[in-house]
Amino acid sequence: SGASAYVLQMVRAHFRRDESAFAYAATSLSKVARSPAIRSEIETLVRRGFQSNTASMPRSLTPAPQSPTTGMLQPLPVLSFPDLLLAPQLQTYIDEIVVELEYRTHLAERGLRARNRLLFHGPPGNGKTSVSAALANALGVEAYCVSLPDAVSSYLGGTGKNLGELFGGLRDGMVVVFDELDAIGSKRGDVSQSVGKETNAIVNTLLTLLDRHTSGVIIGTTNRPDILDPALLRRFDE
16 A cells, blocks of 8 residues: 555655655645645654755765776666655555565575566656666665666677676666667567677577576666566566
8 A cells, every 4th residue: 555655665764764755745645644634743743854854964865876898888877765655556566666675585495586687667757767766775785777788789799798798797786777768678570681680699698597697676767668688677676
């Protein structure tokens, strides 16, 4: 429910000492209170406490990381979920993913795997990359976006080689976003021409690398999920 999502945000914000996030979650929680008096009291307490305690307090956010040596990864800006004002249903869904990843070691000990392959789709500007950055910040890990123009090569076989080098440089504790995944993951098709063969080879390479690289968190974003290769779609948990 929306209320449980806000409670989870409050608990996380408390232990991260993020007063801004705590104030946002508490205020949002007050809006679902049935009693107008309680709702008003929560909002008043939050306003007074936040104004008196956080006037000079910096926000507790993960510092922007330095880019790895490979030039194909670009650091994402530091964001938190209160910056995004997500709908309660979406926030609940993302919080479930975050909690699952926080307990991924405990799940692994029980033979279970945390969902760490996510595909975000929607029109440009609807927050796909921003949610990815906020998810990384909630986990306290580094967040990078793959620069596809730097990964795609005009030489035959060059893109597959670049992808291999890219995955080889990925580390545990990273959230990596493949923005506009359809640029390299479109459906495989006719191989009668060299362009078709190269496209199919790129997708095959990407599938193999995704199967081999099981640590960290990989997020794909796209405006056109309908043109992604079905086998690539199956590599994502959600």
